[in-house]
Each structure stands twice: as structure tokens, then as C-alpha cells.
Amino acid sequence: MNAFRTLHRSVLLLFAIVVVAIVTLVHFSVSTIVAEQSRAQQQSLSPAFSLIVEQLIKPLHTAEVLSKSPELVDLMDAETIDPQQIHSMLNRLGEDFDLAFFIASEKARMQYNSDGPDIPLIKNKVNWYFKYKALDKPAVTDIGKWENTHFYIDIKIFNDDGEFLGFFGVGKSLKSFVSVFESYKLQYGYDFLFVNDVGDIMLSSDADLMAESSDFTNLSELPWFATLPDDVKDQRNLNNRLVTINQQEYLVAEVKLNQFDWTVFLLSPLDKRKADISHAFVISVVTLLVVVFSLFMMIYHLLHYFRRDLSPEAAGRSVNRLLDQNRIEKQFDDFLAAHHSVSMVLVGIDNFASINDTYGRNTGDNVLDSIAAYLFADKRNKDVLGRWSSEEFVILLPDTGPHEAVDIAQNLRHGIATLAGPSNHPQLQLTGSFGISFTASPRPMSEVAANAEDALYQARRDGNNLVKMQLIE
Template structure:
């Protein structure tokens, strides 16, 4: 038959359409009805004829597959782009949150540490503290100069004098039992300690141990910063970025926070375990203290925890990032990607739809073209003949010639002649098997390729067809029109060329004409 099966084309269209619909991208009822209506039209055409213009369907088939491939590539590319963009946005947002946070930690926490460590190693400071008789005026002058230069509060706590000198000009006797921090940190192994003190005006302190050249402990030199300044900076940062800070020591006590209610007062620290969101974490997370990248809920809003270690103090900074703004950014990026995808898919669908419309329009005339015009021509018949002789051991050929067809055209007109051809082809087709092939051999001749049919069976079929044509009712407008046909039969049981077999069938047909027409003649091929 034809080298392209229309039903398989229909399945391809429906299959591709189901993919679009299942993806939830295009699912309008009108479009589905339009496509299905076109498929129905194609099937209707197929039911009226077994043969179609092969090249047209091949072109359509390839175009559909090509456009479908383009759609798939577009979807994959855009999905990859969307995911990459979302990941990039997520990374950018994370970077935006961490970069200022790190800057804040460096400027507010690490900078005082570095300043105190650098000044603590100065020869001038060691000289001041190793004197047997301290010069208080010289000490206050040095501390005041440092405060003016760095904008921080400085102090010296002398082991020899057991006095703490502050840059504001005040001093405090270091009496054991009354001043706990000095004696607690003096006996610790750490040389740099972060602490919260001065509860009447709470300060953050960094205490640096000072030694002379012989390694003798001389006391502490340190930097102090009011917690009010931290709260002010944290509030500014929170307004700008929306994040909260928690500086937590090794015991879980909150040393510093952007939430003023969590800052220690009168030596009473808030522990991390007292916070509701912390208590709601899984036991494993709490046991392993693995809070980094944990998702928590605070006051009904989602937050993401970022963790930064401060090994200099044995602290951990927890950055609580609200996800509302980030989710909005990601949603906007996702919506943009989806809209872009829909636009591309819709544009490609319009191309496919217009292509289908073009072919549908091109094939609409096929629905009213006469059956005989859709029969395979000689080129297609030769291809079919080759396929049949490869698959079957024998084959008969019948040539059918409508008697006096030219006279019918001349006397009754061309339309009447076309009606005759249609009636004869319909009659012949009704007597054929599925594997038989009917084609046009010339303007008034038909050819039948009959695989696995012997010459006697072919002769009997020709007689049946001859009789059927002779009794066909004439057209209502031409009641005097009488149809007859002559038949030539040939047969081959070996693989021969089509020209050789049809040549014998033509000789038999000519013999039928010479003998008076409306006859069946057989001419076999000599072995």
C-alpha cells in the first residue's frame, strides 16, 4: 500500500497533543476540538482511499517531529535556565545577607579585638604596667589618648596595684569577692577573653592578658563597648536587611543580640534553649548543635539559620534570615520563567497549528476528488509490485479497459466519464482482498495486482468483474448508457519484472478487444 499510514500520523498528532495537555501548559477545549476535528478529517479521508500523496504526509510528519523536538528542547532549556536562575538568586540572596553580616561582625567585634591585641603588645603599655609604682596620671593620659583615637573605651587592670583604670578617668579597686571577672579570667588559660560587664551601663569587654619580657603576668589591658551601641547598629542593620543576630557562647548563653529583650541584664543571661523556635527543633539537631541551614518559624514567619563561628571568643553567631523577601524574589523569577516558557510554547503551538491548518486546507480538496484520482500511479504501482513479489511466491495481473470510453466522454461529457470511472473502480475495489492492489494504468484502464492468486482464480475474478460492470445501473441523467469492459490476465510464479508480466496482460487485453470486447482473455508467460 502507501508508504505512509494515515492512522499512524493521527496517533502521532494525538500523542504529541496529550504530552502538551499532561504538562498542563496548553489545555483549552477549543484547541483540543480543533486538533481532534482535523484528525477525524484525516481518518475520513483515509477511509475513502488507501493511498495518499506520500511526499505531503512525509513532509508533514517530519515537520511535526521537528517542531515537537524544538518544543522539547525549548522546555528543557528553559527549565534548566529557570533552575539555574533560581539557584543563582538563592546564592545571591545568601551572599547579600552574609556579606554585610560578616562586615558587621568584623567592625563591631573583631576590630576591637585586633585593636586591643595590637595595643597590648606595645612596649609603651608594658612599660606602664611593669613599674613597681604606677604613674596614674600617665596611665589615664595614655588611655584617654587611645579612646580619642579609636572611639572605644579602654582600661588597664594592674596585678601589682589591684586597681582597674578606665579611659573615662575612673578607677576601681580589684577586691577578690567583689570583682569576680578579674580573678576568674586571671586563672584561665585563655589570653583573650570576651565578656559582658558593668551592669549599670552594660558593656561588651575584650580582656587581653599582659606579660613582661620574663613572662610575668602584669594584669589586663582591654577594650569596652556599650551594648547600646551594638543594639543601635543591629537595629539599623535589621531595618535594612531584615535579619536578626544571636551571639551565643559555648554554654548556649546569648551574649549579644539584635533583639534588645534578649540582651543580658544584671548578669542574667538568656539561654538559647529558652527560645520557642529552638525548643521546636528536632532532638538530633539540638544534640549535635547543627543549626546551620535549619528552617525555623518565628511569629508565624519562616526564617533560615546561617551559622558563623567566632573561635577567638568561643562564640557562634546565628544569623536568622526571613524568607518572605527571598521567596518573593524567587517567585518573581519563577513566574517570569513560566511566562517565558508559555510564550515560547504558545508561539511554537501556533506554528504547529498553522502548519496543520495549511495541510488540512491543502487536503480538503482531496475529500471531493474522485476515487480514481487517488489510486496509485505507475511509479507507486512498480514499488508495490516489487514489495509483493518479495513477499509472495506468485502473482496475477489483470488489466481492465472500459469499452468505448472515449465515445462515452465525447457523447455524454467528461463528468459522465468520470462517474463511470468512479463506479467501475468502486465495483472492482469491492471484490478485492486486503492484500490486493488496485491502480490506474491509463486514462480508461485499471490494473489489479493479485498476490497468491493463480491464473484460473484470476480468470474467474475477471469474469465476475466483467459481469458486474455489465449490469451496473446507468446514471439517471443518461439511462441509455451501457457499460462493458474487456480484461487481460497474466500470471507469474517466478520473480519477473513488472513490465514483462504486464506486457502479457496487455497482449491478452488486446486479444479481448479484437475478439469483440466485453471479454476476458488470459496469456501466460512461457517458462
């Protein structure tokens, strides 16, 4: 219980430090608090990041996934290009994803569009195709189609022999961006500037700064940017810098979009924040004290409820530190030798591949860590947890019958279903499927595992978020 007592004292110390910190904050001026809180908020503007993901990253990922379609490659690699089949596919994709799609065929030297007429790809007339074809990049972003300006993502397509077949891409009208940005600005008060590597403004919440024809507004043309020191302008390092626009102060936050070689500048007006914090400062401090005290009481009662010794191994364990199959097999043999019976539980994360494809591998890794931490914290002291595959875990339950193993698995299944999603996608619902097998006689782990895997597959076939058992005949 030494670890428990140490943690208990640490919580008390943490509460005391927080109280002292809050009292110290009272002595600072409101303007200092505004500046510091604004900087902190600019670093974690989740609504802004959500907007960037929805409007830019999601179309990019959509185009990247669709570009790997065998149907697309076959259409572009056919000996004779069939415009009718191409338009059929593009129109279907446009209806499914509510985006404009196009195919620029190297063989036909034609650009086929889902939302407009076909365009012959002729040098010195359609410059983008030949310019980007020569670049050593798999994907390019650009602004084009000047009669109805679009934001485009162009992805190079190759056949199995590495032969260049042309471009597949997705486009969004700049009018749709203007509408979304205006709505966001009304709700949150922030302005956007999406700037490429040479300083041209590609997208903006200010409709007057959007590209028209082939005329881009450069960052250097903005009056407030011209007032900055030369070294700041040369490096375009504006993060956490105060600027004055139309006699109003703005705080600039900077976000790198490496997928596009762009930088996003978020401009936050300070006047409203000063007024809000001046009126609500005392209430905020009192509320923070209540919240911290409530958290302290909750942690205090949880410690008394669980009363588990915490080892450094448990505190620092992550999904990458779980036992692998070889070590699990050794534990299995040891359990059979010492206890004569073992239940095996396989745990599979439902729809894990879809989570990776939709939200990215970082989110998938966060989901794995979250579920691994939960399984480790909730297992009994005598049980062993390991990694079975990329999206599956294994739990060995010594001296545990199959029906007791089912009860344990049901509790774990319910616990996973109540876990919060990753911090960047809290709405994500997590569930797991369970397959159970059991042996009371010496036999290879592979035989028990095969039955547990069959049970797990049955749980997934029956709709996920289920516990199934298959005993050895």
C-alpha cells in the same frame, strides 16, 4: 597555540552548559529556587561579615596591637604605678579609636577605666579578674559593667621576664550594638544571635535578648529553639535549617567566631524573598542570559587580542611558585653570558605591612597572589619573574636597555594601580613602587641589585606608586 584553541573550545562548552542549566532551572518551582538561593546567600552574606568584622574583629585586633605597645608594658611594669599616666594614655586611646579602654593592674590591684571611675580589684567583689587570670588563655571576651552593660575584650599583659602584669582591654557599650543591629536589620532584614559555648546569648539584634545585670538569655529559652529535635538542640547545629518564629519561616545560617568561641546565627525571613523572586524570576533569567553572553563575547575578544599560549605552569603558578633568589641569580648569570646586557626591576607592594595589620594575613596573601599573577601574565616571554622578599618581586629583562625598562615598569605600575582589591575587601587600593638598574658588562647580581634597591627605596621615600632608576657608576 594548542592551549589557546583548547581554552577557546572550553569557553564555548562552558557557555552551552550555562544555557542548559538556566533552561533546566525554569522547570523548578519558585519555592525550591527560594530555598536554594537563600542557602547560597546565607553562605556569602558579605554585609553580615563586614558588620562582624567592624563591630567585633576590629576591636579585637585593635586591642591585640595596642597590647604590644612598649609604653603600655612599661606603665604596668613600673615599680610604682602612676594612675595619672595610665589615665592619660587610656583617654588618648579612647579619643583616637572611639572605644572604651581599661587597664587592670596586678601590682596596684586596681582597674583603671577611660570612661568611668577606678575599681579596686578585690576577690569576691570583682570576680572576672581572678577568674580570667587563672585561665590558660591569652585573651578572653565577656559581658560586664552592669549599670551600663559593655562587651569586653581582656588581653593578658606580661613583661620580658614572663611576669603577669594584669589585663589590657577594650570595651563597647551594648547600646551601640543595639543601634547598629537595628540599622542593619532595617536595611537587610536579618536577625543576629551571638551565642557562646554554653548557649548564652551574648549579643543580639533583638534588644530584649541582650544581657541585663548578670542575667543572660540562653538559647534553650527561645520558644522556636525548644521545638527543634533533641539531637539538633544538643549539638546546636542549625545551619541551613528552617525555623518558625511568630508564625513566620526563617532560614538559619551559622558562622563560627573562633576568636571568641562564639557562634553567630543569622535568621533570614523567607516570605519577602518568595514574593520578590516570584515577581522577578523571568527578568532574572533574561538578565543572567545577557550577562553570560556578554562575558562570553568579552572573553572571546580578549582571546583574539592576546593570543598567548597558556602553559599548565603559567595557569597554575602562584606567588609561592615563583623563582627564589638563588634561581634568579642563575638566570641573571645565564642572561649576561647569552645576551651581554640585563635590566633588573624590583617591584615593592606599597603599604603591605599596613594591609596585613589592618585586614589580616589572608588578605595580604590574596594581594600577593593577585599582583604575582598580574606580573606573570603581563611579562614578555623572554623575561623572568621571581620573589625577592616578603613583599617584593624581581623581574629580569634580558637585552633591554634601562630606558625601555622604565617604560615597561611604568606600564606595570599603572596596571597594578587598576587591579581590583581582594574579594573580601574590594575597596582596597593597590599600588606598587619600582626600582630599576642595568648592566651591560659581567658583574655580580648583588651589585646590580643594590642599585635597584636604592632606586626602590627612593620611590618609596618620594611617596610610593613611582618608578625610579639608579645606574651603576
